[in-house]
Amino acid sequence: xxxxxxxxxxxxxxxxxxxxxxxxxxxxxxxxxxxxxxxxxxxxxxxxxxxxxxxxxxxxxxxxxxxxxxxxxxxxxxx
Numbered sequence: 800x801x802x803x804x805x806x807x808x809x810x811x812x813x814x815x816x817x818x819x820x821x822x823x824x825x826x827x828x829x830x831x832x833x834x835x836x837x838x839x840x841x842x843x844x845x846x847x848x849x850x851x852x853x854x855x856x857x858x859x860x861x862x863x864x865x866x867x868x869x870x871x872x873x874x875x876x877x878x
Contacts, residue, residue: 802813810821817825826834 800813800815804811804813812819814825816827818831819825
């Protein structure tokens with residue numbers, strides 16, 4: 800099977816089981832699927848990373864240390 804693409808894909812060709820780029824790199828279906836999978840995973844990780852970065856300012860933690868012998872209720876030691 801031979802097919803020459805047009806418009807935005809000008810220079811790309813379909814030759815047998817290969818997609819051939821204008822600079823004559825041959826891509827198999829499996830290689831193209833792998834490239835698309837990797838791109839999708841990188842976008843997913845970038846999205847997770849940006850969500851984590853957005854959450855950082857909201858994760859403030861306040862720690863209060865109180866000695867139990869200092870707690871008084873109505874003037875008397877609590878406990």
